[in-house]
Amino acid sequence: xxxxxxxxxxxxxxxxxxxxxxxxxxxxxxxxxxxxxxxxxxxxxxxxxxxxxxxxxxxxxxxxxxxxxxxxxxxxxxxxxxxxxxxxxxxxxxxxxxxxxxxxxxxxxxxxxxxxxxxxxxxxxxxxxxxxxxxxxxxxxxxxxxxxxxxxxxxxxxxxxxxxxxxxxxxxxxxxxxxxxxxxxxxxxxxxxxxxxxxxxxxxxxxxxxxxxxxxxxxxxxxxxxxxxxxxxxxxxxxxxxxxxxxxxxxxxxxxxxxxxxxxxxxxxxxxxxxxxxxxxxxxxxxxxxxxxxxxxxxxxxxxxxxxxxxxxxxxxxxxxxxxxxxxxxxxxxxxxxxxxxxxxxxxxxxxxxxxxxxxxxxxxxxxxxxxxxxxxxxxxxxxxxxxxxxxxxxxxxxxxxxxxxxxxxxxxxxxxxxxxxx
RNA sequence: AGAGAGGUGUCCGAGUGGUUUAAGGAGCACGCUUGGAAAGCGUGUAUACGGCAACGUAUCGGGGGUUCGAAUCCCUUCCUCUCUGCCA
Numbered sequence: 001x002x003x004x005x006x007x008x009x010x011x012x013x014x015x016x017x018x019x020x021x022x023x024x025x026x027x028x029x030x031x032x033x034x035x036x037x038x039x040x041x042x043x044x045x046x047x048x049x050x051x052x053x054x055x056x057x058x059x060x061x062x063x064x065x066x067x068x069x070x071x072x073x074x075x076x077x078x079x080x081x082x083x084x085x086x087x088x089x090x091x092x093x094x095x096x097x098x099x100x101x102x103x104x105x106x107x108x109x110x111x112x113x114x115x116x117x118x119x120x121x122x123x124x125x126x127x128x129x130x131x132x133x134x135x136x137x138x139x140x141x142x143x144x145x146x147x148x149x150x151x152x153x154x155x156x157x158x159x160x161x162x163x164x165x166x167x168x169x170x171x172x173x174x175x176x177x178x179x180x181x182x183x184x185x186x187x188x189x190x191x192x193x194x195x196x197x198x199x200x201x202x203x204x205x206x207x208x209x210x211x212x213x214x215x216x217x218x219x220x221x222x223x224x225x226x227x228x229x230x231x232x233x234x235x236x237x238x239x240x241x242x243x244x245x246x247x248x249x250x251x252x253x254x255x256x257x258x259x260x261x262x263x264x265x266x267x268x269x270x271x272x273x274x275x276x277x278x279x280x281x282x283x284x285x286x287x288x289x290x291x292x293x294x295x296x297x298x299x300x301x302x303x304x305x306x307x308x309x310x311x312x313x314x315x316x317x318x319x320x321x322x323x324x325x326x327x328x329x330x331x332x333x334x335x336x337x338x339x340x341x342x343x344x345x346x347x348x349x350x351x352x353x354x355x356x357x358x359x360x361x362x363x364x365x366x367x368x369x370x371x372x373x374x375x376x377x378x379x380x381x382x383x384x385x386x387x388x389x390x391x392x393x394x395x396x397x398x399x400x401x402x403x404x405x406x407x408x409x410x411x412x413x414x415x416x417x418x419x420x421x422x423x
Numbered sequence: 424a425g426a427g428a429g430g431u432g433u434c435c436g437a438g439u440g441g442u443u444u445a446a447g448g449a450g451c452a453c454g455c456u457u458g459g460a461a462a463g464c465g466u467g468u469a470u471a472c473g474g475c476a477a478c479g480u481a482u483c484g485g486g487g488g489u490u491c492g493a494a495u496c497c498c499u500u501c502c503u504c505u506c507u508g509c510c511a
Binding site: 039040043044046047048050051053054056057058059060061062064065072073075076077078079080083203246367369377 | 441442469470471472473474479480481490491492501
C-alpha cells in the first residue's frame with residue numbers, strides 16, 4: 001500500500017512511476033489526495049467539537065460532585081446540541097476513510113529506477129545466463145512422460161482423490177520431494193535464515209496484510225465455516241509474524257525461511273504451458289523472507305539473488321536471471337528478479353524462483369515498523385523469494401538428469417537421497 | 424464441543440460510571456551523587472491521526488451500544504487459561 005503523504009509530496013514522480021507499471025489511471029493520485037484533504041477537514045471539525053464535549057463532560061462531573069445539579073443540567077443541553085453535530089461528521093469520516101482505503105489499495109507499488117520499461121514478458125531484461133545445455137540421450141522425454149514411465153507422480157489418482165492439479169507423489173517420487181525440501185531448507189539456514197514452520201491456513205487479517213485480500217480473493221481456497229484461507233505461499237503466514245509489531249533497529253535484518261505447501265485456485269488460467277508439473281493447484285515451496293532497514297533493501301535484494309543463484313548452481317542446472325519489466329512485475333513489488341531453468345526436453349525456460357523487494361509496500365500495509373537509532377519510528381522494508389519452488393525444479397531435474405535407462409541426481413542431493421540416482 | 428475464569432503500557436499489576444491527566448512497582452534511558460560501581464535521589468519512558476506550534480482527537484484484545492461522561496455497564500466477536508468431552 002502506498003502512503004498518501006508520499007504521493008502528496010511526490011505527485012509527478014508517482015505518476016511517472018505508475019506509468020512504468022502501466023497503471024491505467026494515474027489521475028487516481030490526484031483523487032486520493034483530494035479524498036485525504038477531505039478527511040483532514042473532517043477530522044479537524046470533529047476534533048474541535050469533540051474537545052468541547054469532553055471539556056463540558058468534565059465540568060458536569062465537577063458540578064455533580066458539588067451537588068450543583070442546575071448547572072449540570074444546563075451544560076447537558078449544550079452537549080446534546082454538539083453531539084447532534086458530531087453524528088453526521090462521524091458518519092462522513094467513516095465513509096471517507098473507507099473510500100480512501102479502497103482507493104489507495106488500488107495502487108501497485110512504484111517500480112525501482114532499475115526496472116525496464118516494457119509491458120510483456122518478452123521485454124524482461126536477461127541480466128545473466130549461465131550453465132550449459134544438457135546433452136540428453138536420444139528419445140529424451142518431457143517430465144510428464146518420465147514421471148509416468150517411472151511411476152513417480154500420478155495425476156489421475158490425484159484427480160480422483162481431489163481434482164485436477166493435485167498430484168499424488170509415489171515412492172521415490174515422494175521421497176524426492178522430501179529430499180529437495182530438506183536440502184533447500186538446509187541451504188537457507190546455513191546462510192543465516194531461521195527456519196519457520198507456519199500455519200497453512202490464515203485468517204482474513206493476515207491475507208489482507210500481504211495483499212491477497214481484498215483483490216485476489218478468488219485465487220485462494222477459502223474454508224468458509226471458519227473463514228480461513230489456505231495459503232498460496234508461505235510468504236503470507238511468515239511475513240505476518242511481524243504484523244503490528246514495532247521492532248528495534250538491532251533486531252534487523254530478520255531472515256526467515258519456511259517450507260509450506262501452496263494452494264492456488266489458478267482461476268482463469270488455462271491453455272498452453274500447463275502440462276504436468278508446470279502448473280498445479282497444490283505444490284510445495286521453500287521461501288526466504290527478510291525484513292530489513294530501508295537503507296539496506298537494495299543490497300539485501302542482491303544478496304538474495306546471489307543466494308538463489310548459488311542454489312541453482314549447486315544443482316548443476318542451466319539458468320538465467322531476468323529483471324522483470326514494469327508490465328510483467330507483481331503488484332506489490334518494486335523490483336523483481338525471476339530465475340528460469342532451461343528444460344532441454346521441453347525446449348523452454350521454466351520459472352523456478354522469483355525474488356522481490358517490496359520496500360515499504362507490505363510493511364506499511366501491515367504496520368511493521370522499527371525504532372531507528374534516533375528513536376524515530378520507521379517502516380521496515382520486506383523482501384522475499386522462492387528458494388525454491390518444488391514442482392518445476394523437480395521437473396527440470398528429472399528432465400535434465402535423465403539417462404537412457406533412468407534418472408541421475410545432482411551430486412549435492414545424493415547424500416540426502418541415499419543413492420546416486422533417482423531411479 | 425460444553426462449563427467457568429481471564430485479556431489494562433516494554434513487563435508485572437491496581438482500577439466496577441466523574442481530578443485516572445491509567446495508581447504503584449519493575450525494566451530501560453539520561454542526570455545528580457561516587458575514585459569507579461552498586462545503592463539512593465531526580466527526570467523521562469506507547470502508538471496513530473490532525474496542527475507551523477501550543478496543543479487537540481482516538482486507542483485498556485477487536486467491533487458495536489447505553490450515558491453529559493466508559494478501562495469500568497450492555498451486546499457481539501477473537502484469543503488465553505482451568506475443568507469436562509472428543510481426538511492423532
